Amino acid sequence: MPHSRVEAATSCPPVVRSTNSLRIRYSESGGLTSRSVNARPDPGLSVRHPVDVEAKKRDIWAEWLAERRSGGDSAVRAKQLEGLAPVRDKVLDRARLAPGERLLDVGCGEGLIGFGALERGAGHVVFSDISDDLLEFCRATAESLGVLERCSFVRAGAEELVGVDDASMDVVTTRSVLIYVSDKRRAFTEALRVLRPDGRISLFEPINRFGMDERRDGFWGYPSNGVADLAERVEAVYGQIQPPDDPMLDFDERDLVRLAEDAGFFPIELELQAEVHAIHPRSWPVFLNSSGNPKIPTIAEAMEQSLTPEERERFAEHLRPLVEEGRGVSRMACAYLTAVKPG
Numbered sequence: 001m002p003h004s005r006v007e008a009a010t011s012c013p014p015v016v017r018s019t020n021s022l023r024i025r026y027s028e029s030g031g032l033t034s035r036s037v038n039a040r041p042d043p044g045l046s047v048r049h050p051v052d053v054e055a056k057k058r059d060i061w062a063e064w065l066a067e068r069r070s071g072g073d074s075a076v077r078a079k080q081l082e083g084l085a086p087v088r089d090k091v092l093d094r095a096r097l098a099p100g101e102r103l104l105d106v107g108c109g110e111g112l113i114g115f116g117a118l119e120r121g122a123g124h125v126v127f128s129d130i131s132d133d134l135l136e137f138c139r140a141t142a143e144s145l146g147v148l149e150r151c152s153f154v155r156a157g158a159e160e161l162v163g164v165d166d167a168s169m170d171v172v173t174t175r176s177v178l179i180y181v182s183d184k185r186r187a188f189t190e191a192l193r194v195l196r197p198d199g200r201i202s203l204f205e206p207i208n209r210f211g212m213d214e215r216r217d218g219f220w221g222y223p224s225n226g227v228a229d230l231a232e233r234v235e236a237v238y239g240q241i242q243p244p245d246d247p248m249l250d251f252d253e254r255d256l257v258r259l260a261e262d263a264g265f266f267p268i269e270l271e272l273q274a275e276v277h278a279i280h281p282r283s284w285p286v287f288l289n290s291s292g293n294p295k296i297p298t299i300a301e302a303m304e305q306s307l308t309p310e311e312r313e314r315f316a317e318h319l320r321p322l323v324e325e326g327r328g329v330s331r332m333a334c335a336y337l338t339a340v341k342p343g
Ligand SMILES: C[S@@+](CC[C@H](N)C(=O)[O-])C[C@H]1O[C@@H](n2cnc3c(N)ncnc32)[C@H](O)[C@@H]1O
Pocket: 007, 061, 106, 107, 108, 109, 110, 111, 112, 113, 128, 129, 130, 131, 134, 156, 157, 158, 159, 174, 175, 176, 177, 180, 181
């Protein structure tokens, strides 16, 4: 299972851009205490997550963004966020956001896109998500930054943007959210509904199918010769949770264009980026404790579920040097789509 269920979060080449009026600083104190929406090392404001959300168990979305995406390693998390800054910038560049405009970010997460839009002078940003924890995180961040009056927070799924009025938005953005949405057709229709005439949608999605073609072999991009039977059993844990018809895998870039067109967007522009390259060396504990997306176990958990202790040892003995020395191949693709609601 090289990259099938992995969020291609940071894989696309950067478009470097700098906007510096509004900064959140990444401070490493563990857990979900601090997040960066800027992911730059500039000095700035440090934001802490409110105590009530820190204390209770986070939902899977908040937990993944906070911990499991990075294997609980704060340096890895900082690097991932740094890698996301160019993706955020490209989504916003392509949205052609003008100062004062109203932007809705669907599946806002920790506010990567929304706070980026505020930095660029958006008049108002609507943060929407299905995760109460993440909406609360964004609200607390906005308060810390003194931009609360330019923000609102809506608990809504992409498929039904409850609480967002027809034709009320200049721009809709979304990043790595449609991969979790079964009814993508409805998500596009909803985006069209809330946009004003001549409003734009700008989105980024991983195209996970790209990593699933016949060239894939081994385990997560690493050769599995000698342990193929074990690799298959670990892989089966993931296959059961996210089979090929899972929303994460059931579309490609052509489908995105088709869905946008069917919804009524025109014109539409899509940029596909595909990369096949060596996997950079990784820390073994980080590899073991990371999960590719919020819905699947970490590799350590999947090994625990599917292998005996002796088998785990044999599997780890094979895999560890490959991971630490970067002897694997990454196959990732992602798409940026921009489209206009006809005037
Ligand atoms: C990978 S995170 C991306 C967060 C954010 N867009 C970013 O770029 O950092 C996926 C987000 O989608 C949200 N999400 C999942 N399913 C959703 C749905 N059906 N509608 C809206 N948001 C959803 C999750 O709560 C999470 O915040």
